[in-house]
Amino acid sequence: MKKQTVIVTGASSGIGKEITKHFLDRGDNVVINSFTAGKLKQVYDEFGGGENLAMLAGDISKKETGERLVATALKQFGSVDILINNAGIFDTRPFLEVTPEYLDSFLNTNLKGTYFTTQAVIPQMLKQQDGVVINMGTPIVNHAFGGAPATAPLTSKGAIHALTLQLAAEFGTSNIRVNTIAPGVIRTPMHGDAADKSAGLHLLNRVGEVEDVAEMVYTVAKSRFISGAIIHVDGGMSAGHNLNG
C-alpha cells in the first residue's frame, strides 16, 4: 500500500495516540499534535522519533496551528493525505450553570479545532485531488441519556456531524472524502478510572478500547468509497438498551 502522510490531532493520549501507532506500524508518515508540549514529546519519544514521525504542539482551536501542521507535513513528507481531527474535550455541567466562557471552550477546541484544521488541509488535498478527513463525533448527539448533563460538549459535537456531511458534499467531486467516527464510551484518560461504570450503556455490556476505534479509523482512511458517513463504533450503544443496563 502507498505510504501516506497523516495528521493526527490530540495524539498525546487515548484514542489519538493509538491511531498514531496504528498508522506508524503500517508504514505511514504521521505528524502528531496536542496541546501540552511535554506530553507530546513523551509520545514522540515512545514511538521512537523516527523519520516517519514529526510533531507540533499547539492549541488546535487556533487557526494557525492547523496551518503550521500542514506546513510541517509538506516540509517533512511532501503531502497531506489524511487528517484525523481527534483532539477534543468533554465535561458535564448542568445546563443552567453553563456560562458563555464554558460553552466557548467546547466550541473552540472541538468545533473550531476541527473546522479550521480542515480548512488548512483542504487546499493541499484539492491540489492532490485526493484526501480524507476523519472527525471524531459521538452517538449521543442523536441518542441522549439522562444523568450526564453535557449540552456544551454535545452541541459542539453535533455541529461536527453536520460539518462532516456538508464538507463531503462540497468536496466530493475533488475526490476528498469526509467522515465521522462516533465512538461509544472508550477507556481513555478522558474518563479516568470511571469508564467501566458505563459498560451497561452498550449492548455488548463493555466499554470500548482504543484499538476498537483506531482500527476503524484506519479502515475508513484507506477506503476509496466511504464519504459523508457517520460510523458508530459503539458496541451497540445507539442501537438499543440492555434492560439491566
Ligand SMILES: NC(=O)c1ccc[n+]([C@@H]2O[C@H](COP(=O)([O-])OP(=O)(O)OC[C@H]3O[C@@H](n4cnc5c(N)ncnc54)[C@H](OP(=O)(O)O)[C@@H]3O)[C@@H](O)[C@H]2O)c1
Ligand atoms: N473516550 C471516549 O469515550 C470518547 C467517546 C466519544 C468521542 N470521543 C472523542 O475522541 C477524541 C479523543 O478522546 P480521548 O478519550 O482519547 O481523550 P483524551 O485521552 O483526553 O485525549 C485528548 C487529546 O486531545 C488533546 N487536546 C485537548 N485540547 C486540545 C487543544 N486545545 N489543542 C490541541 N490538542 C488538544 C489532548 O492534548 P494534551 O493532553 O497533550 O493537552 C489529548 O492529546 C475526542 O474528540 C473525544 O471527544 C471520546
